[in-house]
Amino acid sequence: MSELPLEVLSIPAVAFPFEWPYVRSIIEVSLYVSTAAVLVSTLLSLPIALALGFTSFRGKGLLTSIITTGMGFPSVVVGLVVLFGVSNQGPLGSLELAFTPEAMILSQIVLAMPVITGVSLAAVSSVDDGVRDAAFAMGGTRLDVAIVTIREARYGIATAVLAGFGRAISEVGGVLIVGGNIVVSGESYTRTLTTAIQLEARQGRYETAMILGGVLVALVLLVNALVLRLGDGGGGRYR
Amino acid sequence: MSELPLEVLSIPAVAFPFEWPYVRSIIEVSLYVSTAAVLVSTLLSLPIALALGFTSFRGKGLLTSIITTGMGFPSVVVGLVVLFGVSNQGPLGSLELAFTPEAMILSQIVLAMPVITGVSLAAVSSVDDGVRDAAFAMGGTRLDVAIVTIREARYGIATAVLAGFGRAISEVGGVLIVGGNIVVSGESYTRTLTTAIQLEARQGRYETAMILGGVLVALVLLVNALVLRLGDGGGGRYR
């Protein structure tokens, strides 16, 4: 006779149990961490994808499947490895990064990079050689050709970035381990939407967990709509 | 002054602290749940991808971006929703699925399907219309054309299945909530590698967590190698 399930699946009659500054700070941390991680990952991934997409060498297949495997890398393990790296005893120990948003960014970079690299590799590889040749023929330098390739693949690259963002913002195992789900003075320091949801779920407060889940999904949808709108305006090219 | 990090990052000097039957049962549960979920997801996803790839209708773009969004669906939220569904009070309550491997499979299907659908959609769409026309011209029925399309896209579909498998087997939020991380008489009932890792990490036993993490990564690599070998044998076609 618990009144939760059906109530929640319809519109929750529960009063919103959080202070707005608390929720806002959680959303901010989530967005800050995921966005920063995705930006850095994209900057690192695009050159790799371009290099992999248009050169061939021994072991390229292996490298590609390592990237594919990386897409399924367990976030808990990534979190542990990053925590070792930034903990007192680790190689980055002197930076005092354990349980900071920056450590979370590090862990999410590791998680998002294979996704972004893998998906943009596919996007970039499918750019017609003819268009690259055309850019070169018009007097473009190698850099110009790369820029044209990225522009042509922009829809696919946007998808890659979104997939990376989705992986980052929806991930809980890694950020929990390296960030620690910390709240200070009623505002989030390293608590993200996912760790907050997990905390609510642990306490059996399923309604509030679902409300936060709704916020998270809405956020992901919003970012998707935004990025797709930016990346759009020319899905296919005349062939 | 935890003495963990360096010790583990080199070769762990720790004696393996688990009984083999325990570890084996965890691996079995992980594989059973993820494989079953990926199989069902693939069977459901392929027809959707084929239908979406070769028809055009109003709202197709929207549907596609919903699928993309689904790739980043937070596993904790999925876990909660599935738990509501299978709990005693939920619509599937009479099946008594709460805290069973079958409930975990359900939750992982929800997680893996968008990934598999999305990636195979891309793979299937990139199959040359000419090859489909050829199958039709040779007297193929619609079903034959679909089979040819799948065969031509097999490499991409293998990648899709692997991405789905990666998402399923590396995911911790959902299986923890719906499965309950149960061990019976020293053998896993609903404990997966990820929930076991999380359990170890929670108790600060980072070495053993890392060992299990290594097992998980090795497993993912193995499955990747296997599936890619099967899906291979004709990466590209003569154009």
Next chain:
Amino acid sequence: FASGDSGNDGAEIAGETLTLATTTSTDDTGLLAALNEPFEERFGVTVHTVAKGTGAALETARNGDADVVMVHARSLEDEFLEDGYGVNRRDLMFNDFVIVGESDDPAGIGGESEVEGALSTIAETESTFVSRGDNSGTHTKEQQLWADAGIDPAESGEWYVETGSGMGEALTRTNEMGGYTLADRGTYLSMKSEIDLKIHVQGPVGGGPESLMNPYGIVAVNPAVHENVAYDLAMAYIGFLTSLEGQEVIEGYTVSDEQLFFPEALAEEPNFEQYVPTAWRSSSDDSPSGSSNESTDQE
């Protein structure tokens, strides 16, 4: 011992599965595995232990997805019983809470005999204090202790860190960040070898104040509310845990030669602690017994 209506015939429950909802701190110590093994052997049954946060464990039971709950948050247990979801609660065992911190005790709370003093010192020196922040039994106890000391830590600065996590995680984070935390002795002992934290304020087990007492109870889910629950089996389980044999297992369970829990179910004057709503006290039998189902007639 009490085993419900059909307890005489073991064959009726053989092969069944009991789902136990409990807290992570109970499960992480390894005690449950030690308890479940002889029970499963004796009755030919299987126990599924689902370890969650205190709130989630009770919620699981409320939904009828578990047959029996073992937690250590008396007020929440009472609420659970009061709402009619549980019957036949028994005291099971206890241990205590301790305040642990970096071994060199930078704030110097080791000298304080009273909890209030130790907490005040932490607040004054603004030493890092890691709070579970998850409304668990431990967290509730901690908040109560701060209130007793007249401090509102959540408002008083960055030294008070809510980590929203289980006991084990709170301990590892304290270990990594430096500072203090309130821990239950069982979890602390079972993790002692992984961390570099020492007890600075003892609970009653170590001669400390009674306010740090940490009692565990076990409750069967009310079969009148959820008819699918394995009530007979749940009662058999409660019966076994509170039997001589079960209590001996608790008594004898050690980690690194230290006892984690102290049996409480058997005494010369047993206190069954069945919760009875005060409004009922006049109209019902004054001595509810563990093997009686009469109290389930409520509502």
Next chain:
Amino acid sequence: MRVTDGAGSTEETDETGETDGSNATNEASETNATNAPRATIEARDVTHGYGRERVLEDVTLSVAPGEVVALIGPSGVGKTTLLRLLALFERPDDGTVRHGGEDVWANGNGERLDHRRRVGMVFQEPNLFGASVRQNVAYGLRVRQGWPERVRHSFASILGSASTSPAVAQALEAVGLESYADRDVDSLSGGEAQRVAFARALAYDPDVLVLDEPTSELDPRNTAILEDAVRTARANGIGVALATHDMHQARRVADRVGLLLDDGIVEIDETDTIFEDPSDDRTRQFIRGDLVY
């Protein structure tokens, strides 16, 4: 829902089952299908377009058994469109397509599939399946079999114990690739790939072969081999409809040549007449190499 490509654009939604039925040919009968009387295929007064744009209007073209009809004309006039109608890929907006006198689109899906399976089509691109040469050439025979046999063949080819059926061997011989059965198509040159594509359409011995600029990307050697294969097919009584941008090719292989311009088929006649004594002025210009429009 609108289906966007040719392969799916027919309404044959229900044709998947009947392969096991009356139409199933077994391996033994594959090779002697030649004995069956061949039928003429004809587009009669067809009008067709894409969207609102009309590409063909009131066009008539028929290909009898053992006859090679070439279709020449500049780009974009609708040569491919007309061939796709003849190959029963698409239903004409107006007019009929007849096979052996029967209006194919007046029939149900199952019967249309039977008609469709008497036609072979080869495109400008080889469009081979990513598999072995044998599997490609045998494909048409496979889809005409019942499922149990198809599954058996799949296993055989996975286990490497596949044998080349006589029909497949014959088709490969016709394009001079007898020894290529076990090659993967990825290892073929462009010319070889196109020859395999031709063999693939030949293997199930259709009444009519529809060829859409099959040699436009081939070097002269491969072109000559394919033209020879066309002549052989013709000798076997197969009718051939051939679109080509190379009027010399039309002259080399065709019995009749039609010139298609925007207005429709301007003139269609015996090859010699078209090239030496055309009756239409635009034909004369086109043959001379002028840009006609």
Next chain:
Amino acid sequence: MRVTDGAGSTEETDETGETDGSNATNEASETNATNAPRATIEARDVTHGYGRERVLEDVTLSVAPGEVVALIGPSGVGKTTLLRLLALFERPDDGTVRHGGEDVWANGNGERLDHRRRVGMVFQEPNLFGASVRQNVAYGLRVRQGWPERVRHSFASILGSASTSPAVAQALEAVGLESYADRDVDSLSGGEAQRVAFARALAYDPDVLVLDEPTSELDPRNTAILEDAVRTARANGIGVALATHDMHQARRVADRVGLLLDDGIVEIDETDTIFEDPSDDRTRQFIRGDLVY
């Protein structure tokens, strides 16, 4: 590491910086580049192949300003390969490619870029960038500018305040698409797209235009427009190298015609001579429409 496609296959790894340097042309000088003396481009005794396969051997071809040289020959003989050498896409395995007498590949990357930017190339496919017609046609001018200006232009085009520079307008006029500047390339027909591709190469007023079967997929109307544009370019002193499978086209637009077969350039001479009085037997056969190999 082996680079697999043409665009990256040169060794010009270091050429990304020097665009801001001596070679930067500003908008004002774009249109009067015609005043600069144009230079001849020449492949001298070039040998080239892919992997171990040799496609060209000791081939020589030069294109002077204001001259249209057509290259005819069957598929696969290396027409495209020769044109890519002329357009400085690839370094010949042996022999030299000279622009204004200078051996281009003897120079450093920066200087080679300068030479390369005096050549325009148009392919069989339009290969347009997914952007507006204006952005496509202006691309060549853009990459010749310094980064600050390029960024400024990007912003202008995002904000919709882009203006059509005189050079772009002139190039679009040459292909009859003056009013198309703001159209997205996705909305163009195949013929229009190819004309934009031509305008794109024309816009930065190169010394020589290299055209690889630019009309082979076009209908006669669009072909005629492009041929006119070639004549206009020639009148403006631009040299044109044109590969075509359509010998009639060669006859219509070329000053000189060369026949390339597997052995190399069999014969190259004035157009009239090639078509009316060829000195080589194989030329005669090829002109007659025979398969020559």
